[in-house]
Amino acid sequence: MKKLLSYLLVVLTAFPLIAMGSSESGKEIVTIWHCSSGRAGTALEEIIDEFNSTIGEEKGIEIEAVYQGLANDVITKVKAAASADISSLPDIAQLDATACLDMMNADYLYTIDELGIDTSDIMPQAMGAFTSYKGLLGMPFSCSLLLAYYNKTLFDSLSLKAPETLDELTAIAPLLGEKDSSGNVTRYAFAGVPTTYELGAFIGAQKGLSYFVDMENGHQGTPTEVLFGKEGTFRNFLEHWKALADTGYLNSIPSGTTAEFASGRAAMILASSSNLTRILADVSGRFEVGTAFVPKTDENATGGVNIGGEALFCYSDSDAVKTVIEYLISTEVQMKWSQATGYVAVNTEIYSNPEYIAFLESNPAYSKAIEQAEASNPKVVGIWLPSAYQIYYSFQSNIMEVAAGSITIDQAVDNMVSIVQTALDEYARANID
Amino acid sequence: MKRRELKAFAYIAPALVMALLFSYLPLIRSFISSFLTISQSGQIRGFAGFGNYIRLFSDDAFIRSIGHTIIFTLLFVPLNTVLTTAAAALTRRKRKMSPVAEFIFLSPMAVSLSAYAIVFSEMFRGRISIINRMFSTDIAWLESPGTAMLVLVILGVFLDFGIDYILLLSAFRSIDKDVIDAARLDGAGPMQSLFLIELPMIKPMLSATVFMAIKDALLISAPVMVLTEGGPFRSTETVMYYYYLEAFRSGNRAVESTIATLSVSISIAAMAAISLRRRHARKDF
Numbered sequence: 001m002k003k004l005l006s007y008l009l010v011v012l013t014a015f016p017l018i019a020m021g022s023s024e025s026g027k028e029i030v031t032i033w034h035c036s037s038g039r040a041g042t043a044l045e046e047i048i049d050e051f052n053s054t055i056g057e058e059k060g061i062e063i064e065a066v067y068q069g070l071a072n073d074v075i076t077k078v079k080a081a082a083s084a085d086i087s088s089l090p091d092i093a094q095l096d097a098t099a100c101l102d103m104m105n106a107d108y109l110y111t112i113d114e115l116g117i118d119t120s121d122i123m124p125q126a127m128g129a130f131t132s133y134k135g136l137l138g139m140p141f142s143c144s145l146l147l148a149y150y151n152k153t154l155f156d157s158l159s160l161k162a163p164e165t166l167d168e169l170t171a172i173a174p175l176l177g178e179k180d181s182s183g184n185v186t187r188y189a190f191a192g193v194p195t196t197y198e199l200g201a202f203i204g205a206q207k208g209l210s211y212f213v214d215m216e217n218g219h220q221g222t223p224t225e226v227l228f229g230k231e232g233t234f235r236n237f238l239e240h241w242k243a244l245a246d247t248g249y250l251n252s253i254p255s256g257t258t259a260e261f262a263s264g265r266a267a268m269i270l271a272s273s274s275n276l277t278r279i280l281a282d283v284s285g286r287f288e289v290g291t292a293f294v295p296k297t298d299e300n301a302t303g304g305v306n307i308g309g310e311a312l313f314c315y316s317d318s319d320a321v322k323t324v325i326e327y328l329i330s331t332e333v334q335m336k337w338s339q340a341t342g343y344v345a346v347n348t349e350i351y352s353n354p355e356y357i358a359f360l361e362s363n364p365a366y367s368k369a370i371e372q373a374e375a376s377n378p379k380v381v382g383i384w385l386p387s388a389y390q391i392y393y394s395f396q397s398n399i400m401e402v403a404a405g406s407i408t409i410d411q412a413v414d415n416m417v418s419i420v421q422t423a424l425d426e427y428a429r430a431n432i433d
Numbered sequence: 434m435k436r437r438e439l440k441a442f443a444y445i446a447p448a449l450v451m452a453l454l455f456s457y458l459p460l461i462r463s464f465i466s467s468f469l470t471i472s473q474s475g476q477i478r479g480f481a482g483f484g485n486y487i488r489l490f491s492d493d494a495f496i497r498s499i500g501h502t503i504i505f506t507l508l509f510v511p512l513n514t515v516l517t518t519a520a521a522a523l524t525r526r527k528r529k530m531s532p533v534a535e536f537i538f539l540s541p542m543a544v545s546l547s548a549y550a551i552v553f554s555e556m557f558r559g560r561i562s563i564i565n566r567m568f569s570t571d572i573a574w575l576e577s578p579g580t581a582m583l584v585l586v587i588l589g590v591f592l593d594f595g596i597d598y599i600l601l602l603s604a605f606r607s608i609d610k611d612v613i614d615a616a617r618l619d620g621a622g623p624m625q626s627l628f629l630i631e632l633p634m635i636k637p638m639l640s641a642t643v644f645m646a647i648k649d650a651l652l653i654s655a656p657v658m659v660l661t662e663g664g665p666f667r668s669t670e671t672v673m674y675y676y677y678l679e680a681f682r683s684g685n686r687a688v689e690s691t692i693a694t695l696s697v698s699i700s701i702a703a704m705a706a707i708s709l710r711r712r713h714a715r716k717d718f
Contacts, residue, residue, distance in 0.1 A: 080681070083475055256575070260560070390679075393664065393666070397666040426685070430470055430478060430685075430686065
């Protein structure tokens with residue numbers, strides 16, 4: 001019995017030593033929890049392997065990358081780890097905008113400014129997406145933005161250009177759409193239901209710059225008041241959207257839009273620029289894919305789109321972490337990363353690099369995303385909200401119901417103002433002094 | 434006597450300690466928390482009274498999630514019971530080819546839940562889905578509210594099929610042959626034998642599978658998570674998925690503790706009611 005106990009003790013005391021951040025080779029381990037899968041996952045693995053065999057070898061650092069699911073799975077796990085035991089947090093986590101509000105209020109986060117990393121070469125629109133009153137929360141890494149994809153072959157055959165406003169889209173919708181002899185729609189002008197992401201452009205761009213909620217969409221502090229209701233921006237969008245729906249050629253499906261587009265059943269969709277490579281593969285040459293700026297809600301909606309995607313958030317301020325972040329935003333890595341995945345390169349030095357210019361010239365669809373990013377107001381930023389997930393689905397439901405005519409525009413605006421305001425109040429009640 | 438009692442306690446001690454640590458203590462904590470305002474990081478910020486409960490029941494999404502759970506249960510439990518019982522009844526006689534049928538019906542057990550959910554989501558995705566091709570239908574299964582719930586029910590049946598089938602099949606096969614032979618000699622046909630003799634004899638197992646199905650239906654969350662994420666348009670959001678969204682995605686402790694307290698209270702009440710009924714039933718004998 002005594003023997004057994006002493007064995008147990010040895011194992012128990014040894015365990016923390018194994019779990020601590022140093023490998024057998026004595027290197028300092030930097031753990032990254034990431035959400036890059038598929039093409040991006042492979043590219044990230046290659047980038048990390050290269051670090052481990054070059055800079056890492058030299059400086060005694062080893063990156064250990066752990067895939068933790070989608071971006072919102074990663075934040076769920078980060079929050080769970082933080083509330084259980086701070087030491088179980090990774091050194092770096094790849095998170096998207098839905099994590100920002102929590103990270104802004106988290107005392108275990110080290111901002112990029114606190115780490116002292118030079119950000120002078122980072123694209124200002126990408127920085128804006130992750131900047132709060134506390135500074136830059138995370139280093140933009142896998143950035144993308146909303147882009148309009150259209151069936152260029154179809155548009156050309158009708159001698160149409162990509163619509164610049166929703167009204168233009170509504171006007172040409174009957175031309176783009178198609179019905180069979182029994183009146184069923186076989187091709188829609190547009191497929192999809194806008195939600196938080198798309199509204200970032202449809203609401204954010206209105207009057208040059210509009211916010212959903214106060215505190216500059218939550219970037220300057222925890223938001224307390226809904227603005228899209230009283231400023232009339234949501235109503236304005238819904239009016240234009242309803243007109244499009246009334247043509248009968250709007251297909252209000254919340255998912256699977258790229259499949260509809262690739263099969264030629266939708267003339268136009270909105271999707272992240274990071275889907276470009278996949279969409280091109282899905283279409284596989286059946287027709288020419290065009291990319292364009294997101295249609296404006298009206299003539300005065302000139303703000304452009306906000307940058308989305310993910311940034312790298314740090315939970316350790318060691319030199320090793322700093323080295324890893326600096327490596328991941330270096331021109332070489334960003335060049336490789338953006339070519340392999342379609343993400344917008346965040347390091348602006350790349351845009352004057354001849355190799356990258358040549359890449360864009362041979363892939364014009366990619367350059368549209370960068371063009372749109374540069375044409376956008378850096379102040380048009382994503383929304384940092386509590387209960388982001390529920391609000392995302394509520395926007396989708398209400399917009400779909402307006403399109404279907406089952407609720408009025410007034411009802412939809414009232415519903416959403418009340419849902420978002422309740423979420424803000426609840427968050428403030430529990431979390432803000 | 435004392436010694437024996439001590440021994441008995443010693444035997445159940447490990448289970449008791451586990452239950453205390455992982456069930457009862459958290460339960461008491463949740464109960465207390467449900468009357469407090471607690472921040473995401475776990476700090477107590479004040480007394481909320483019934484505020485958390487009022488908040489929960491004034492949330493449309495929560496009320497709708499109860500509706501979705503009830504609809505799912507009403508569709509899932511009868512369908513699951515009828516299909517598994519039918520499959521077990523049809524294959525209950527041991528024959529040469531029995532292993533083939535058994536293999537087919539048991540195979541759903543061999544693959545993990547999420548793998549099946551992903552396969553289902555691919556098979557039903559969009560109007561150009563594999564299912565639409567197979568049955569030459571034109572339905573946007575996962576993109577329209579009613580049909581998405583149906584796909585969820587089908588997936589649920591599929592996931593529970595294997596375990597229910599094996600339980601019912603073994604119940605059928607453990608029936609004393611003499612009873613069935615005697616019935617046949619008395620002139621009972623195969624239908625009469627099944628409905629009047631065999632089914633009543635496997636009633637205990639049948640009710641066990643029905644209760645398991647009810648439990649699975651009321652607590653369904655994982656298939657929702659992978660297959661529909663509560664969509665389209667929040668139409669498949671069940672109570673447990675709503676709980677997951679609020680508690681884990683949004684760190685909303687008010688909802689976390691209230692739903693936990695409510696669901697445990699309901700199951701305690703249900704168990705108490707059942708055991709009371711059983712006690713009464715025994716007295717009647």
